[in-house]
Amino acid sequence: MSTELIHVTINDQPFEVPKGARLIDVCREKGFDIPSFCYYSDLALQASCLMCLVRIEKMPKLQTSCTITCTDGMVVTTQSEEIEKAQRGMTEFLLANHPLDCPVCDRGGECELQEMTFDWGGLEERFTEKKNYYAERYLSPMVANDPQRCILCKRCTRVCDEWMGEDAIEAGNRGANTVIGTYGGWLNCSQCGNCIEVCCWTELIVTKLVRGN
Ligand code: SF4
Ligand code: SF4
Ligand code: FES
Incomplete structure (x- = not known):
């Protein structure tokens, strides 16, 4: 990243930040909370969860802060009724x-x-349709998958591809039926466990044997 500093304003506060810095990282570093699920700083961008939304002056719509690079003079709002609603x-x-x-x-x-x-004090629940049910299952002696809780952030598939070069897991099916799975039903990989580590909040893929739960 460049050592040149540029000026940005976040929630009415002026900051000097390195040119080329990613907006989500800058906001967090300056103490502004930005929710995110798919963003993981060491992995390629996915930009699928649309949780990291911010308002940037002169831009017509809310923007995903994980995909935005700071530019000089940028004026950003991270919290508002509009953002929370989205x-x-x-x-x-x-x-x-x-x-x-x-x-x-x-x-x-x-x-x-x-x-x-x-x-937030609860969410509106307008989806009353029956939820899809996929049973939890082992993909290998070490890795299990609970598709019910998966939010399809694809951190696991990216880590397997980018860090391990194994590409052993991938999202299958389409739309509401999308599930994370293997090519052929069984996980023939090095069992590194990185996919489990990056899926840290919902533990979709769990090492039941390793963690003993
Ligand atoms: S299994 Fe975990 S890391 Fe993988 S897509 Fe689902 S929630 Fe994300
Ligand atoms: S255990 Fe490692 S190699 Fe196997 S699927 Fe997970 S990230 Fe890929
Ligand atoms: S963190 Fe998911 S779209 Fe930005």
């Missing part, structure tokens, strides 16, 4: 097929999705 809408979509059983979920109390919805 984030609530995206979360409602994410939960459309997600079981609403936080009190009995293994990750209850340490889940960003749960934290966020609780902080």
Whole structure:
């Protein structure tokens, strides 16, 4: 990244930041909370969760801060009624097929999705259709998959491809039926566990044997 500094304004506060810095990182570094699910700084951008929305002056729509590079004179708002409404809408979509059983979920109390919805004081639930059901299953002796809780951020598939060069897991099917799976039903890979580590908030892919839960 360049050592040249540029000026940006975030929530009415002026800052000097390195030219070329990513907006989501800058906002967080300056103490402004930006929710995100698909962004992982060491992985290629996915930009699919649409949670990291911000308002940037002179831009017509809300922007995903994970895909924006800071430019000189940029004026950014990270919190407003408009932004929260959009984030609530995206979360409602994410939960459309997600079981609403936080009190009995293994990750209850340490889940960003749960934290966020609780902080907002609950979400509207307009999806009344029956949720898809896919049973939890082992993909290998070490890795199990619980598609019900997957929010399709694809951190796991990116880490497997980009860090490990194995490309052992991928999203299959389409639309509401999309699930993370393997090519051929079984995970023939080095069992590094990186996919489990990056799926940290919902533990979609769990090392039951390793973690003993
Ligand atoms: S299994 Fe986890 S990391 Fe992979 S797409 Fe689903 S939520 Fe994301
Ligand atoms: S354990 Fe490692 S190699 Fe196997 S699917 Fe996960 S990230 Fe890929
Ligand atoms: S974190 Fe920016 S779109 Fe997901």
